[in-house]
Amino acid sequence: MANREKLINTALALLLPALALAAYGMGEPFYVTLATRIAILALAAAGLNLALGLGGLVSFGHAAFFGIGGYMAGIFATHAFNQTPLFTWPIEIAATDQMPVIWLVSAGVAALVALPIGLISLRTSGVYFIMITLAFAQMIYYFAISWPAYGGEDGLSITMRNGFPGVNTLDPLNYFLIAYGLLLLVLFIFTRIRDSRFGAALQAARQNEVRVASIGIRPLRIRLAAFVISAMITAVAGALFADLNRFVGPSMLSWNMSGELIVLIILGGTGRLFGPVAGAILFVLFEFALGGLTEHWQLFLGLILLGVVLFVRGGLIGLLAGKVHHG
Amino acid sequence: MAEPVLNICNLCKSFGALKATDDVSLDLYPGEIHALIGPNGAGKSTLIHQIAGTLKHNTGSIHFMGRDVSALGVSHRAQLGLGRTFQISSLTPEFSALRNVMLAVQANQGSSFRFWQPVMADASLKDRAMHMLERVGLVDRAPVPSAELSHGERRQLEIAIALALEPKAFLLDEPMAGMGPEGSKRLTGFLDTLRHEAPILLIEHDMDAVFALADRISVLVYGRIIATGTVDDIRRNPQVREAYLGESV
Ligand SMILES: Nc1ncnc2c1ncn2[C@@H]1O[C@H](COP(=O)(O)OP(=O)(O)OP(=O)(O)O)[C@@H](O)[C@H]1O
Numbered sequence: 380m381a382n383r384e385k386l387i388n389t390a391l392a393l394l395l396p397a398l399a400l401a402a403y404g405m406g407e408p409f410y411v412t413l414a415t416r417i418a419i420l421a422l423a424a425a426g427l428n429l430a431l432g433l434g435g436l437v438s439f440g441h442a443a444f445f446g447i448g449g450y451m452a453g454i455f456a457t458h459a460f461n462q463t464p465l466f467t468w469p470i471e472i473a474a475t476d477q478m479p480v481i482w483l484v485s486a487g488v489a490a491l492v493a494l495p496i497g498l499i500s501l502r503t504s505g506v507y508f509i510m511i512t513l514a515f516a517q518m519i520y521y522f523a524i525s526w527p528a529y530g531g532e533d534g535l536s537i538t539m540r541n542g543f544p545g546v547n548t549l550d551p552l553n554y555f556l557i558a559y560g561l562l563l564l565v566l567f568i569f570t571r572i573r574d575s576r577f578g579a580a581l582q583a584a585r586q587n588e589v590r591v592a593s594i595g596i597r598p599l600r601i602r603l604a605a606f607v608i609s610a611m612i613t614a615v616a617g618a619l620f621a622d623l624n625r626f627v628g629p630s631m632l633s634w635n636m637s638g639e640l641i642v643l644i645i646l647g648g649t650g651r652l653f654g655p656v657a658g659a660i661l662f663v664l665f666e667f668a669l670g671g672l673t674e675h676w677q678l679f680l681g682l683i684l685l686g687v688v689l690f691v692r693g694g695l696i697g698l699l700a701g702k703v704h705h706g
Numbered sequence: 707m708a709e710p711v712l713n714i715c716n717l718c719k720s721f722g723a724l725k726a727t728d729d730v731s732l733d734l735y736p737g738e739i740h741a742l743i744g745p746n747g748a749g750k751s752t753l754i755h756q757i758a759g760t761l762k763h764n765t766g767s768i769h770f771m772g773r774d775v776s777a778l779g780v781s782h783r784a785q786l787g788l789g790r791t792f793q794i795s796s797l798t799p800e801f802s803a804l805r806n807v808m809l810a811v812q813a814n815q816g817s818s819f820r821f822w823q824p825v826m827a828d829a830s831l832k833d834r835a836m837h838m839l840e841r842v843g844l845v846d847r848a849p850v851p852s853a854e855l856s857h858g859e860r861r862q863l864e865i866a867i868a869l870a871l872e873p874k875a876f877l878l879d880e881p882m883a884g885m886g887p888e889g890s891k892r893l894t895g896f897l898d899t900l901r902h903e904a905p906i907l908l909i910e911h912d913m914d915a916v917f918a919l920a921d922r923i924s925v926l927v928y929g930r931i932i933a934t935g936t937v938d939d940i941r942r943n944p945q946v947r948e949a950y951l952g953e954s955v
Pocket residue numbers: 721724726744745746747748749750751752753793
């Protein structure tokens with residue numbers, strides 16, 4: 380079964396660049412963008428999968444981190460374009476339009492925000508945890524709406540997509556490759572964390588918190604670290620997403636977005652390495668196929684999700700590859 | 707006599723109107739097995755929970771290694787050296803027997819914030835965990851998810867996990883339960899040697915095992931300790947015979 384999962388993962392990993400290359404070759408940039416969108420959503424969900432899949436932490440507030448990344452990309456792009464400094468006080472800091480810097484800042488800011496949110500919300504569990512993470516995300520959502528400097532309700536357009544050293548990011552295939560490369564990197568990091576000592580403690584805490592405490596490991600610390608790392612990854616995805624759409628608005632911070640990320644993971648397979656990828660493919664396909672037919676495509680998505688939760692517990696990966704094997 | 711490793715003083719715990727622990731005082735000395743016996747619902751497990759910290763006592767004190775641990779959480783007390791097993795096995799069900807013990811070895815090494823090296827390639831964890839499984843006779847079952855182990859095997863795994871912690875005191879809640887006569891006998895022999903590694907507070911219904919092992923016995927009835935003494939003291943105590951041992955002696 381473990382081998383079968385590897386095969387499926389490889390197929391999924393190849394599917395995205397195949398789609399992007401084929402579309403590019405046929406001069407269909409729209410489909411390249413679609414593949415990029417899948418890669419970025421998968422990246423965001425891979426971040427959440429660390430907390431939700433491995434740690435059992437159902438964060439209903441990850442849009443906050445996704446949006447933080449998005450706003451970082453938007454804010455940097457705006458300042459860089461207008462050639463105005465980010466800050467003038469206490470020292471003047473100039474903006475850059477280089478993506479690697481923006482990603483690092485996004486991850487850093489997300490970590491700073493996730494730390495207090497995690498410290499407070501991880502003292503609860505179950506439904507309370509879901510509601511508290513949602514509440515924090517909503518606070519940030521309303522903050523963004525009421526902050527006119529960066530667009531308020533209208534959001535922020537990115538006139539010039541941010542750059543990457545040595546690469547023309549305006550070319551859709553190049554941009555796909557950046558997003559896809561980052562996705563593969565994060566999936567690799569995910570496997571290392573999952574199989575590490577930390578990952579063992581995190582997964583054990585999901586299965587039996589009292590057991591973990593009884594051998595002398597504090598579940599709260601482990602979960603907090605997972606929550607923060609998870610937020611950092613999702614924030615980087617948010618920065619990519621804003622650059623893809625050349626727009627960031629409060630909708631990136633909304634609870635729908637948090638819900639979508641959870642839906643992605645459940646569709647694909649909770650806690651599975653390629654669950655977020657499978658989920659993102661399914662989600663974007665549904666959005667694309669059903670969205671063309673009816674405005675109420677999310678209703679159908681809801682029904683499909685219900686079916687997955689009731690009948691195929693492990694999502695698509697679980698359906699194809701069977702149960703997780705822990706060794 | 708040496709200082710007690712564990713010292714419990716005037717401990718009280720109520721669940722609503724029910725006094726589950728009623729003014730209990732009890733010591734555990736180095737090298738000894740102190741058995742705690744009593745009828746079902748007497749409050750034995752509740753006492754273990756309070757020592758381990760999974761339940762908070764209402765009044766009284768718990769000193770471990772000369773230190774008041776009353777305010778400390780479960781994981782902190784475990785780090786200080788309290789190794790306990792649960793009456794109802796409490797394991798990480800998806801993990802194999804081996805990984806359950808490896809996690810305990812890892813906890814004992816105090817190093818769970820390592821994010822990069824795969825545990826399954828870590829010989830220092832694996833060898834040590836295998837050794838613990840060997841000691842409880844569970845090596846053959848190392849790769850089996852703990853959810854798929856038999857009841858008795860899970861009890862053995864609980865002990866292997868406690869061993870891996872190299873604790874300063876063992877709190878064992880009915881380790882023989884569900885082991886069968888053969889397993890009980892083997893475990894009795896094992897615990898007899900284990901007391902030299904660390905003293906054991908042993909809750910057990912198997913009277914043969916208790917009488918064979920215990921240096922001292924405390925009898926708990928309705929949350930109160932009605933007698934503490936050597937095996938002979940307890941066998942002869944009329945109150946104990948009446949309240950608990952009945953005609954079974
Ligand atoms: N969390 C709880 N809330 C309320 N009552 C409880 C709780 N835990 C235990 N009790 C009650 O406290 C009493 C002591 O229970 P405990 O499990 O400690 O008994 P025990 O001596 O371990 O019994 P056994 O030999 O059956 O394991 C029982 O009457 C039980 O119903």
